Amino acid sequence: MLSDLLQALPNLRPQIYFKASLTALSHAMEDQVLSAHLDDPLVIASFQRERFYRQEAHRYWRLAQGSNQIYVLSAPETDFTNGSEHYEKIAFKPEDALSQEWHLVVIAQNYATCLVCRESPGSVAKSKNRQFGELNQILDTDTARRFEGIWTAERGVSLKAAELMLDRILFYRPELAPKVKQVRQRFGIGEISELTQSTGYACDIDTDPFVQRLLTYLQASQYKLHKAYRSIAAQARKERLVNLISTSLRRSLNPQEILTVAAQELGKNLEACRCLIYRAQATDTKAIVEHEFLSPGIISVMGQPWLLEDNDLFQEVVQNSEGICIADTQKEQRITQAPALSELVERFAIRSWLIEPVLYQGRLLGIVELHYCRDTIHDWQAGESDLVKAIATSVGVALIQAEAYANLQDLNQQLEALDRTRSNLIAITGHELRTPLSTIQVCLESLASEPDMPLEMQQIMLSTALSDSERMQKLVQDFLTLSNLESGRVEWHPESLALQECVDLALSRIRARAAKEKLPKIATQITQNLPLVRADGDWLVEVLAKLLDNACKFTPAQGKISIQAKRNGDQMVEITISDNGRGIEPNRLEVVFERFYQEEGALRRTTNGTGLGLAICRQIVNGWGGDIWAESNGKNRGSKFHFTVPSLQKS
Numbered sequence: 001m002l003s004d005l006l007q008a009l010p011n012l013r014p015q016i017y018f019k020a021s022l023t024a025l026s027h028a029m030e031d032q033v034l035s036a037h038l039d040d041p042l043v044i045a046s047f048q049r050e051r052f053y054r055q056e057a058h059r060y061w062r063l064a065q066g067s068n069q070i071y072v073l074s075a076p077e078t079d080f081t082n083g084s085e086h087y088e089k090i091a092f093k094p095e096d097a098l099s100q101e102w103h104l105v106v107i108a109q110n111y112a113t114c115l116v117c118r119e120s121p122g123s124v125a126k127s128k129n130r131q132f133g134e135l136n137q138i139l140d141t142d143t144a145r146r147f148e149g150i151w152t153a154e155r156g157v158s159l160k161a162a163e164l165m166l167d168r169i170l171f172y173r174p175e176l177a178p179k180v181k182q183v184r185q186r187f188g189i190g191e192i193s194e195l196t197q198s199t200g201y202a203c204d205i206d207t208d209p210f211v212q213r214l215l216t217y218l219q220a221s222q223y224k225l226h227k228a229y230r231s232i233a234a235q236a237r238k239e240r241l242v243n244l245i246s247t248s249l250r251r252s253l254n255p256q257e258i259l260t261v262a263a264q265e266l267g268k269n270l271e272a273c274r275c276l277i278y279r280a281q282a283t284d285t286k287a288i289v290e291h292e293f294l295s296p297g298i299i300s301v302m303g304q305p306w307l308l309e310d311n312d313l314f315q316e317v318v319q320n321s322e323g324i325c326i327a328d329t330q331k332e333q334r335i336t337q338a339p340a341l342s343e344l345v346e347r348f349a350i351r352s353w354l355i356e357p358v359l360y361q362g363r364l365l366g367i368v369e370l371h372y373c374r375d376t377i378h379d380w381q382a383g384e385s386d387l388v389k390a391i392a393t394s395v396g397v398a399l400i401q402a403e404a405y406a407n408l409q410d411l412n413q414q415l416e417a418l419d420r421t422r423s424n425l426i427a428i429t430g431h432e433l434r435t436p437l438s439t440i441q442v443c444l445e446s447l448a449s450e451p452d453m454p455l456e457m458q459q460i461m462l463s464t465a466l467s468d469s470e471r472m473q474k475l476v477q478d479f480l481t482l483s484n485l486e487s488g489r490v491e492w493h494p495e496s497l498a499l500q501e502c503v504d505l506a507l508s509r510i511r512a513r514a515a516k517e518k519l520p521k522i523a524t525q526i527t528q529n530l531p532l533v534r535a536d537g538d539w540l541v542e543v544l545a546k547l548l549d550n551a552c553k554f555t556p557a558q559g560k561i562s563i564q565a566k567r568n569g570d571q572m573v574e575i576t577i578s579d580n581g582r583g584i585e586p587n588r589l590e591v592v593f594e595r596f597y598q599e600e601g602a603l604r605r606t607t608n609g610t611g612l613g614l615a616i617c618r619q620i621v622n623g624w625g626g627d628i629w630a631e632s633n634g635k636n637r638g639s640k641f642h643f644t645v646p647s648l649q650k651s
Contacts, residue, residue: 117149
């Protein structure tokens with residue numbers, strides 16, 4: 001299908017898509033049909049395999065409620081067959097080239113779009129390669145799959161794709177010829193006139209630039225995710241060298257359980273008389289054995305102090321960061337010439353001895369020891385020492401993971417905040433940047449295309465464009481301000497200031513808006529004999545102005561806003577800006593200071609703004625060593641924003 005389409009329309013240029021991107025695009029195309037209530041549209045969907053169709057069957061049942069021209073193609077795997085129960089199902093042979101392609105075509109009177117893709121040969125080869133086991137198969141059949149193809153809203157291209165798809169449908173189900181003929185005639189599919197429409201869009205509004213930007217973001221994110229999965233897969237292949245012992249270790253985040261399982265399983269698998277695992281650092285003089293495996297009849301050392309200071313073997317392990325393997329302790333000079341080690345070997349009947357360090361990034365976390373205590377000398381095999389080394393590595397990783405588990409909740413909250421920031425950034429950029437851009441474009445196009453426009457109307461157009469350009473400038477300025485504050489590139493210039501002067505400057509900014517809109521009444525209540533404050537004057541005025549602007553946004557014109565200032569301890573002045581407006585839910589009092597936070601959803605806001613104002617205020621206040629916080633009794637019960645500024649004198 002893709003080859004036929006490119007041959008018919010040589011001006012098309014295919015792109016590379018990840019599977020997740022195609023899934024997002026196809027869902028968006030289907031949702032457009034479902035939400036727009038199009039008049040009996042033509043929808044043709046071709047799935048590579050029946051299992052992919054099964055995941056989407058419910059969506060096509062819903063699509064069939066509004067059209068009798070729904071066609072679904074798939075290679076059968078179980079019970080997918082030709083049928084016309086809810087919509088037309090067409091089963092093609094698994095060896096058909098369609099099994100390597102992915103198609104979705106939507107044609108309506110005022111809407112047309114198509115997605116025609118072919119899985120790249122490299123992706124197909126990887127999915128058939130089983131040498132790396134089940135994990136790689138899962139990755140290759142999901143995020144790592146890549147497709148080459150065309151996605152467009154050009155009507156001519158969509159009509160040509162529909163023509164090619166309908167030809168394939170008739171090949172497998174010729175009895176549908178009357179129904180296919182009807183839809184061809186209705187939309188002019190196959191007519192020569194379609195070639196003249198190949199550059200025209202089916203929609204009145206061209207959403208392609210915004211969608212392309214979103215798609216580019218999805219592609220980049222998916223590529224990064226793919227690289228991460230490849231790294232995980234490489235690590236997984238190494239860990240397959242480790243047997244059931246390392247698998248047992250990864251099931252727990254409890255350090256005690258990890259070491260106990262490792263000692264028991266390692267001792268059993270290598271048939272050792274004694275297996276010890278204990279925590280130790282390079283500077284320790286002794287360690288307490290807390291984890292031990294014992295064969296029957298072997299003396300236990302559990303709970304006893306284990307010699308490290310005069311243990312030349314331990315010191316050698318620490319120095320070289322490598323394990324030591326001794327086949328016969330009675331003939332090993334490092335033991336026979338060291339009285340402390342000789343006594344240890346004789347006391348616990350150690351005949352063959354292996355010592356392996358537990359390391360993580362060069363840091364010693366502990367020691368694994370294997371003892372063979374009977375008269376028979378254990379002949380160490382290369383595979384055994386490698387296995388112990390692999391287990392020690394796994395134990396080191398598991399211990400670090402267990403230690404990090406205490407911070408898992410904080411990490412999850414940071415990830416959630418990052419995800420919210422990403423989502424809000426997309427929404428706000430789409431709303432706050434695209435909307436004024438569209439308005440400016442319309443105004444400028446009108447001025448350019450209508451030279452005879454009345455002077456009064458020209459002035460309105462210019463004023464509108466100027467207003468929206470100022471709105472965009474504020475958005476960009478807020479982005480730059482927050483970026484500079486967070487990166488520490490701001491130079492602070494603290495000075496002695498009278499708070500009343502800063503409040504007056506901030507009020508002058510707000511009252512400049514009174515000529516354009518009606519603002520709530522603002523009252524000032526500053527305590528008498530308040531000391532001077534020490535801060536950067538420009539930034540202090542910025543904080544006051546942004547908090548006042550925020551209060552005006554969420555307070556009705558007949559409401560009230562007050563500015564209060566008082567001492568807060570010996571070295572701080574506390575400033576409070578309160579209102580009787582919309583208020584804040586108690587569980588939102590902290591998150592309102594996050595970047596891009598919006599009290600309303602980004603697509604249904606009644607107030608303009610970037611969601612950066614309070615985040616900027618927090619960065620500024622923290623910059624001079626103050627605190628900022630919010631108080632509210634809940635929705636429609638007003639709110640108070642407090643922040644502190646260093647003062648020059650003590651009370």
